[in-house]
Amino acid sequence: DVAARLEDVEPKVLAFVTKTIDEAKAAAARVDDKIASGEKIGPLEGIPMAIKDNMCTEGVPTTCSSKMLHNFVPPYDATVVRKLKEAGSIMLGKVNMDEFAMGSSCENSWQEGTRNPWRLERVPGGSSGGSAASVSAGQAVFSLGSDTGGSIRQPAAFCGVVGLKPTYGSVSRYGLIAFASSLDQIGPFSRDVRDCALVMNAIAGHDPFDSTSAPIEHPDYTTFLDQSIKGWRIGVPKEYFGEGIDADVSETMQKAMKTLESLGAELIECSLPHTEYALPCYYIIAPAEASSNLARYDGVRYGFRAEEAEDLISMFSKTRSEGFGEEVKRRIMLGTYALSSGYYDAYYLKALKVRTLIKQDFDRAFEKFDVLLSPTTPSVAFSCGDRLNNPLQMYQSDICTLSVNLAGIPAISINAGFADGLPIGVQFMGKPFEEGRLLQISHAFE
Numbered sequence: 001d002v003a004a005r006l007e008d009v010e011p012k013v014l015a016f017v018t019k020t021i022d023e024a025k026a027a028a029a030r031v032d033d034k035i036a037s038g039e040k041i042g043p044l045e046g047i048p049m050a051i052k053d054n055m056c057t058e059g060v061p062t063t064c065s066s067k068m069l070h071n072f073v074p075p076y077d078a079t080v081v082r083k084l085k086e087a088g089s090i091m092l093g094k095v096n097m098d099e100f101a102m103g104s105s106c107e108n109s110w111q112e113g114t115r116n117p118w119r120l121e122r123v124p125g126g127s128s129g130g131s132a133a134s135v136s137a138g139q140a141v142f143s144l145g146s147d148t149g150g151s152i153r154q155p156a157a158f159c160g161v162v163g164l165k166p167t168y169g170s171v172s173r174y175g176l177i178a179f180a181s182s183l184d185q186i187g188p189f190s191r192d193v194r195d196c197a198l199v200m201n202a203i204a205g206h207d208p209f210d211s212t213s214a215p216i217e218h219p220d221y222t223t224f225l226d227q228s229i230k231g232w233r234i235g236v237p238k239e240y241f242g243e244g245i246d247a248d249v250s251e252t253m254q255k256a257m258k259t260l261e262s263l264g265a266e267l268i269e270c271s272l273p274h275t276e277y278a279l280p281c282y283y284i285i286a287p288a289e290a291s292s293n294l295a296r297y298d299g300v301r302y303g304f305r306a307e308e309a310e311d312l313i314s315m316f317s318k319t320r321s322e323g324f325g326e327e328v329k330r331r332i333m334l335g336t337y338a339l340s341s342g343y344y345d346a347y348y349l350k351a352l353k354v355r356t357l358i359k360q361d362f363d364r365a366f367e368k369f370d371v372l373l374s375p376t377t378p379s380v381a382f383s384c385g386d387r388l389n390n391p392l393q394m395y396q397s398d399i400c401t402l403s404v405n406l407a408g409i410p411a412i413s414i415n416a417g418f419a420d421g422l423p424i425g426v427q428f429m430g431k432p433f434e435e436g437r438l439l440q441i442s443h444a445f446e
């Protein structure tokens with residue numbers, strides 16, 4: 001009983017912001033009728049899903065885990081939600097996240113932070129913490145998250161599930177509440193690789209409502225499963241294995257490489273020399289774009305509005321100071337600073353140039369390799385509260401995932417083992433629009 005399982009673990013895991021159980025039950029009854037009457041059913045018919053609370057759902061609150069949008073009920077479905085409903089999937093509810101997807105622990109939420117199902121005093125990762133935890137805890141069969149700098153892959157690694165960040169442009173962002181538009185991408189969380197392929201089949205594809213979605217044909221992603229990786233050349237960038245990576249994680253990566261070798265792949269050390277600049281580059285570009293995207297929350301059109309303002313300007317500033325949390329304000333200030341006249345060239349423009357160099361590192365590596373391998377995170381899930389007052393330490397948790405977003409390429413995280421009962425993820429990075437090959441190697445490995 002899906003609803004019973006959800007309710008049973010929810011008081012411990014705290015994955016959901018809004019539950020839509022009654023609607024889900026009604027939809028499930030309709031599936032039964034369909035099957036009884038011999039009607040054609042969709043590829044995901046009746047499969048229960050959870051949706052990150054930054055994707056618009058018609059008639060169901062979409063809060064971004066922010067006070068600013070606590071009362072926002074969208075009049076339309078995001079393209080991904082529409083497509084999944086058309087494929088037959090049933091939504092159980094909206095799941096928790098760091099406010100506006102800014103964070104790595106799910107603690108920057110207006111709600112109470114979600115917990116890691118493997119150990120409740122640990123964080124599930126973030127920002128898509130609720131998406132990862134709900135799948136890991138057996139509440140939803142799959143979920144959707146968004147990944148701007150690691151927010152699908154890092155929580156997937158911490159919660160021991162599969163998480164895929166598709167190529168920028170593979171999946172429509174229409175109806176995704178924007179954080180950093182040149183980096184954001186929606187993708188699936190699932191318990192195994194086959195489910196990930198099935199969800200990709202449903203959500204990938206061109207959307208005229210998203211001008212950055214690629215007008216290309218996507219393959220049937222299940223055709224990549226059960227294919228050998230014999231003879232594949234896997235690049236192992238040395239920058240991802242140095243200082244700052246925990247010994248447990250390194251050991252698990254060594255074991256993963258042995259497994260891949262036994263499957264017939266060749267593992268070769270390589271270099272992505274600009275890796276060390278990814279973190280500073282990301283923390284200029286992402287906040288710059290966020291400061292612009294979040295300018296729309298002014299209390300006038302929708303969402304929260306502060307009371308007792310004297311005039312329009314004080315209404316704006318009261319609304320924004322009361323409606324946004326601390327991390328969101330920090331990003332808006334960082335971004336506004338980096339874009340202001342005099343600093344634009346020194347920071348923003350320079351970061352864009354560094355971004356190009358990072359992209360070129362990958363282009364060069366992919367001339368020689370089929371995929372690249374790295375850890376997904378430098379450590380296992382950390383304790384709740386541990387990094388909350390140390391933003392720099394929090395930002396470090398994404399050190400292995402950020403470059404992929406800057407380059408726009410796809411990457412997947414799957415479980416590679418455990419240390420002291422906590423999951424460790426391995427990350428495979430691929431060429432643009434080669435999600436199929438990432439699924440192929442992941443399925444061979446899992």
Ligand code: GLN
Nearest residue numbers: 101102103148149150151
């Ligand atoms: N943790 C990173 C950040 O805080 C990435 C977040 C994300 O991918 N949405 O910006």
